[in-house]
Amino acid sequence: MVDVAFQPTGLPQARSTRKRASLRAALKRKSTSAFLMTLPLILLISIMVIYPAFYSIHLATLNKAMTKFIGFGNFEFLFKRETFWMVVKQSCIFAISAVFFKALIGFIVAHLAHNIPSKKQRKWRGMLLVPWVIPPAMSTLAWLWLFDPSYSAFNYTLSFFNIGPIYWLGETGWARFCIILVNVWFGAPFFMIMYLASLKSVPEQLYEAAAIDGANWWQRIWYVTLPMMRNIIAITTLFSLIVTFANFDITRILTAGGPLDRTHIFATWAFRLGIEGGDIPLGASVSLFMFPILGIAAIFILRDINKRGNEA
Incomplete structure (x- = not known):
């Protein structure tokens, strides 16, 4: 006769582990989807803010005629x-x-x-x-x-x-x-x-x-x-x-x-x-x-x- 009293002891822990894993996977998918949806806005901000900022730094290192690099x-x-x-x-x-x-x-x-x-x-x-x-x-x-x-x-x-x-x-x-x-x-x-x-x-x-x-x-x-x-x-x-x-x-x-x-x-x-x-x-x-x-x-x-x- 098989003693079944000890068989289900690990089941609740296994279920909670699977739930946590599925929750992490769902959050990861949502994070990826959110990033992809905001990517056009991020690119737009990069073009309108980051590019002019670096271009200003480049301009500040040129002479008045903008033909020669003069550093600081x-x-x-x-x-x-x-x-x-x-x-x-x-x-x-x-x-x-x-x-x-x-x-x-x-x-x-x-x-x-x-x-x-x-x-x-x-x-x-x-x-x-x-x-x-x-x-x-x-x-x-x-x-x-x-x-x-x-x-x-x-x-x-x-x-x-x-x-x-x-x-x-x-x-x-x-x-x-x-x-x-x-x-x-x-x-x-x-x-x-x-x-x-x-x-x-x-x-x-x-x-x-x-x-x-x-x-x-x-x-x-x-x-x-x-x-x-x-x-x-x-x-x-x-x-x-x-x-x-x-x-x-x-x-x-x-x-x-x-x-x-x-x-x-x-x-x-x-x-x-x-x-x-x-x-x-x-x-x-x-x-x-x-x-x-x-x-x-x-x-x-x-x-x-x-x-x-x-x-x-």
Whole structure:
């Protein structure tokens, strides 16, 4: 007589092993299918982004006539010019100031919108997004009229208080202020909608627990809201920093780099040298100088995000 009590002992383990193997095979097939479906997009991005990037590096190593390889000659020429370092300083001031105020205003407005009842919140979200939806070149033309020294609505309003007229775009300090103001007006709604979405994901139980422990409004913001939003704040700041550094249309339309090149940033000065000045390799060298600055900022921000992710 055969003892069958020990025959099926390995069957459950064998079945689970087969299930895991089939699941891995299915996931592998799905991953392969997903890669093949996204391959056209990857190729398109490669053609439109990677190729121009390497071509810019190639241009930066040529002379003005683009007939001779000169290595780092264009960069050595730029490093000896005071205007170049003024553009570096101005670009950093412009980007850091604009991103800071966009993040601050977006954070405040997101909290105000978050506390509005749901029915009215949609209407307010739509109205607050209008500056971000309008094309920047179009809205900047309207701001250009507001800053006009003769027909400025701002100067007309200030005249009632016996102030002005202020030459908004004719003086260095005011011109820089105007460029930052328009950039903040355009970009703050993006921060607002990102922060508002992040606020929706913060559990109300955390605020209730903090209130029970005696935390005031500021302490709830500092110890509950900011830690829960830290990753989205970092990613949004990095994205905005990249876009702001590469900004062209606002500065170009408002001041074109004036007065006396005091408001030039990387994009506008590269355009001035490369397109208007006819020295395309030198313009490419200016534009490439943004990459090390943005690369350092990206490393610090992303490293902080990964560090917090590993701690969690």
